[in-house]
Amino acid sequence: MRDVAIVGVGLSRWGEVWDASLRTLWTEAALAALDDAGLDRVDSITVGSMTPGLFVGQEHLGALLADELGMAGVPATRVESACASGGVALKVGFAEVAAGLADIVLVTGVEKMTDVSGDECTAALAAAADAELEVFYGATFPGLYAMMARAHMARWGTTREQLAMVAVKNHRHGALNPHAQYRQEITVKDVIEAAKVAEPLTILDCSPITDGAAALVLAEIGVARKLAKGRPIVRVAGVGQATDRIALQSRADLTTLPATTLAAQRAFKMADKGPADVHLAEVHDCFTIAEIVVVEALGLCKPGEGGCQASSGRTALGGELPVNPSGGLKSKGHPVGATGVAQAVEITTQLRGAAGKRQVKGARVGLTQNMGGTGASTVVHILEVAS
Amino acid sequence: MRVGIVGYGAYIPRRRIRLGEIAAVWGADAATYERGLELHEKSVPASDEDTVTMSVTASRRALARAKIDPSSIGAVYVGSESHPYAVKPSGTIVAEALGATPAVHCADLEFACKAGSEGMFLAAALVKSGEVQHALAVGADTSQGAPGDALEYSAAAGAAAFIFGSSNLVATLEAQVSFMTDTPDFWRREYMRYPRHAGRFTGEPAYFKHTLGATRMLLEKTGLQPKDFAFAVFHQPNGKFPMRAGKLAGFRREQLEAGWLSPWLGNTYSGASPIGLTAILDQARPGDRILMVSYGSGAGSDGFVWTVTERIDEVRAAAPATRDQLDNGKLYVSYGTYAKLRGKIRMGE
Numbered sequence: 001m002r003d004v005a006i007v008g009v010g011l012s013r014w015g016e017v018w019d020a021s022l023r024t025l026w027t028e029a030a031l032a033a034l035d036d037a038g039l040d041r042v043d044s045i046t047v048g049s050m051t052p053g054l055f056v057g058q059e060h061l062g063a064l065l066a067d068e069l070g071m072a073g074v075p076a077t078r079v080e081s082a083c084a085s086g087g088v089a090l091k092v093g094f095a096e097v098a099a100g101l102a103d104i105v106l107v108t109g110v111e112k113m114t115d116v117s118g119d120e121c122t123a124a125l126a127a128a129a130d131a132e133l134e135v136f137y138g139a140t141f142p143g144l145y146a147m148m149a150r151a152h153m154a155r156w157g158t159t160r161e162q163l164a165m166v167a168v169k170n171h172r173h174g175a176l177n178p179h180a181q182y183r184q185e186i187t188v189k190d191v192i193e194a195a196k197v198a199e200p201l202t203i204l205d206c207s208p209i210t211d212g213a214a215a216l217v218l219a220e221i222g223v224a225r226k227l228a229k230g231r232p233i234v235r236v237a238g239v240g241q242a243t244d245r246i247a248l249q250s251r252a253d254l255t256t257l258p259a260t261t262l263a264a265q266r267a268f269k270m271a272d273k274g275p276a277d278v279h280l281a282e283v284h285d286c287f288t289i290a291e292i293v294v295v296e297a298l299g300l301c302k303p304g305e306g307g308c309q310a311s312s313g314r315t316a317l318g319g320e321l322p323v324n325p326s327g328g329l330k331s332k333g334h335p336v337g338a339t340g341v342a343q344a345v346e347i348t349t350q351l352r353g354a355a356g357k358r359q360v361k362g363a364r365v366g367l368t369q370n371m372g373g374t375g376a377s378t379v380v381h382i383l384e385v386a387s
Numbered sequence: 388m389r390v391g392i393v394g395y396g397a398y399i400p401r402r403r404i405r406l407g408e409i410a411a412v413w414g415a416d417a418a419t420y421e422r423g424l425e426l427h428e429k430s431v432p433a434s435d436e437d438t439v440t441m442s443v444t445a446s447r448r449a450l451a452r453a454k455i456d457p458s459s460i461g462a463v464y465v466g467s468e469s470h471p472y473a474v475k476p477s478g479t480i481v482a483e484a485l486g487a488t489p490a491v492h493c494a495d496l497e498f499a500c501k502a503g504s505e506g507m508f509l510a511a512a513l514v515k516s517g518e519v520q521h522a523l524a525v526g527a528d529t530s531q532g533a534p535g536d537a538l539e540y541s542a543a544a545g546a547a548a549f550i551f552g553s554s555n556l557v558a559t560l561e562a563q564v565s566f567m568t569d570t571p572d573f574w575r576r577e578y579m580r581y582p583r584h585a586g587r588f589t590g591e592p593a594y595f596k597h598t599l600g601a602t603r604m605l606l607e608k609t610g611l612q613p614k615d616f617a618f619a620v621f622h623q624p625n626g627k628f629p630m631r632a633g634k635l636a637g638f639r640r641e642q643l644e645a646g647w648l649s650p651w652l653g654n655t656y657s658g659a660s661p662i663g664l665t666a667i668l669d670q671a672r673p674g675d676r677i678l679m680v681s682y683g684s685g686a687g688s689d690g691f692v693w694t695v696t697e698r699i700d701e702v703r704a705a706a707p708a709t710r711d712q713l714d715n716g717k718l719y720v721s722y723g724t725y726a727k728l729r730g731k732i733r734m735g736e
Contacts, residue, residue: 016587016588016591018588018591019592114587114588117586118586195419
């Protein structure tokens with residue numbers, strides 16, 4: 001297997017981007033990544049997108065976007081794995097380069113979510129749950145994650161304030177990120193007193209609806225060295241993916257995420273590293289409870305101690321192990337198909353030492369964790385500064 | 388030739404419903420709406436009040452202040468998105484009731500919430516051209532939001548009327564502009580009972596783009612700055628938007644408060660910024676300059692700069708003050724009564 005490095009990163013505008021359609025957002029990110037890499041051609045394109053059919057009535061994104069970029073002819077594939085679509089698009093791009101199918105791959109993710117109403121958006125996202133066993137009975141993701149939160153609180157004594165601290169921390173990080181959708185700092189009181197969505201979760205426990213795209217350029221390590229221009233080379237050291245029972249009700253335990261644990265074990269094994277080697281992580285905080293369960297599942301803390309990671313400051317910028325220095329899904333925004341790619345954009349930026357005010361000092365190994373549904377699909381990447 | 392407002396009048400129904408009353412029915416969090424929209428209650432038309440009756444009352448009040456012969460009114464424009472008839476003008480009834488017929492040009496206008504200011508724009512232009520001596524423009528609505536929809540918390544009823552002329556002015560028109568694009572943020576197709584809206588899209592790319600665009604055009608056209616105005620009034624779909632637009636445009640809260648009625652009135656659609664203008668005229672001093680910017684979904688804003696004249700003090704008391712109608716004599720209704728008055732209860736055949 002060949003070594004693979006990230007040689008270009010790019011983001012489109014993120015937020016409620018009223019004046020740009022899916023293709024425009026995607027092209028902004030793709031061109032930014034190509035410019036960053038100093039390239040104008042690629043061998044292959046992957047596009048992570050959860051449900052453009054429901055959001056904007058457009059499928060067949062591979063050909064559409066290759067065409068939009070003026071690259072008709074290049075192989076281009078849409079990858080779907082619910083909210084993990086972006087992370088899986090990165091895995092697919094990695095596999096193409098590692099296998100020698102391509103030397104340079106443009107890995108992208110995009111979602112245009114604000115062309116539909118809030119209700120339609122909730123319904124589109126619910127398509128990632130089990131339609132027959134969950135959605136049919138009225139379950140939505142806020143409701144499912146609220147059940148996970150209640151279970152975690154009952155089993156481990158996790159508090160309402162600890163949930164809120166995840167959002168407070170991530171907004172504090174996002175306030176330092178010019179790309180974040182919501183850059184205002186919030187307080188524990190703000191979170192707890194905000195409108196209830198599904199108890200115990202309020203609107204400020206939930207990641208927002210976001211339009212946005214993200215892009216990476218992957219290259220075989222030899223090609224990457226020629227393109228480095230003095231910048232640190234960021235190598236994809238480990239890749240792990242796993243699945244779980246899709247319906248929450250089918251799982252033995254609501255307080256763990258076995259797919260995340262499995263994916264992490266696979267990625268760590270491939271990278272020949274362990275949780276103690278990680279300097280920072282970007283994880284899938286679609287709801288505050290998700291970050292708490294995910295840091296436990298990744299082995300970044302002991303089971304049951306996820307609740308105090310944000311409140312103790314350990315996972316804040318300046319702490320021992322910063323989690324979601326970008327602001328995470330909560331503050332930076334969550335264009336679902338783009339999220340997994342954007343996590344790698346952030347880690348790459350951090351490992352290059354180019355993250356400005358939110359820079360994690362001395363960061364040489366970073367982890368991304370991106371999941372779909374209530375964690376039934378998870379993909380973990382470990383990135384490191386290549387020696 | 389100087390043209391402007393000769394007489395003005397407003398009508399606000401006495402009935403009110405509190406936001407909490409609506410929220411309780413739908414299991415919604417009233418505090419979130421009150422804080423988020425800066426809305427507390429809204430006016431409700433009684434069973435004998437509609438766009439025509441409110442237009443007639445507001446117009447009679449304008450006539451009382453104008454002190455003109457109604458037969459000198461050469462044009463009547465009624466702007467509304469809730470005309471009682473789909474086919475048959477509201478304006479003919481209003482013109483007849485005032486005694487302005489038959490030598491009168493008449494049209495009903497529709498442009499979501501800016502139909503009232505459209506009539507003002509046209510009336511001023513017709514007088515300026517010399518085509519008519521006086522022209523009447525009315526903005527009135529008894530608007531409806533679908534039950535449980537966010538619009539139900541704001542859609543209210545009220546009317547404002549302005550008689551335009553070229554002498555005996557109470558406010559001189561210094562400039563008028565229109566800023567318009569095709570931006571579908573809110574609509575109701577034929578046979579649809581309630582309008583639809585595009586959620587948060589109705590904010591930044593719709594309301595704010597157009598109100599701020601019209602404001603900028605006005606300031607450029609006149610060479611004036613926000614500090615040159617005593618008052619400013621913006622379309623008020625809720626309590627929050629007009630204050631935010633005003634502040635973004637460079638106005639201070641003190642300039643905006645006199646015409647800011649929506650927290651206790653709701654959104655009177657075509658009547659919104661026109662009624663706000665009547666409340667300002669009720670307290671303005673001669674020489675005061677007023678900026679008014681409407682907004683209609685679809686979308687566009689009309690903007691006006693007025694300068695108040697000495698005559699304001701002579702006419703003010705000739706008709707009820709707008710704030711008095713807003714603050715006094717209120718009759719609170721339950722959601723059940725509101726549902727009955729708004730025709731939301733399905734009756735027997």
